[in-house]
Amino acid sequence: MLIKANNLTKRYGTKLALDNINLQIDRGQLIAYLGTNGAGKSTTINLLTGLMTPTSGMIARRQGIKIGVVFQDSILDKELSVKDNLNFRSNLYHEDHTE
Known part of the structure; x- marks a missing residue:
């Protein structure tokens, strides 16, 4: 399971x-x-x-x-850099930013 x-x-x-x-x-x-x-x-x-x-x-x-999860529409923030978007999303899951 x-x-x-x-x-x-x-x-x-x-x-x-x-x-x-x-x-x-x-x-x-x-x-x-x-x-x-x-x-x-x-x-x-x-x-x-x-x-x-x-x-x-x-x-x-x-x-x-x-x-x-892959959503139908983009959930990326266009105002943020790629790195900042990745860091923001990893914070949602309490992930280490170095991974």
Whole structure:
């Protein structure tokens, strides 16, 4: 098991974005997570990567796992240099800047 989510729920104020999602991702699996706009795909990814915290539920990640995500639109800040963009993103994951 690389990642496991049990009864994952996320609310934005009174809006329910995710309602008791359960999933498990094992080593070697290829996952396609599909849905319409507003279905909660980005919210789920942000929760699984640790960028957001769930309203309720549990997420377990194997220790030392690194998760990479490629978003549809660029998330780079055009005002920052390449180095500053990399440093900023690595800070989100508490990564060492020397890697």
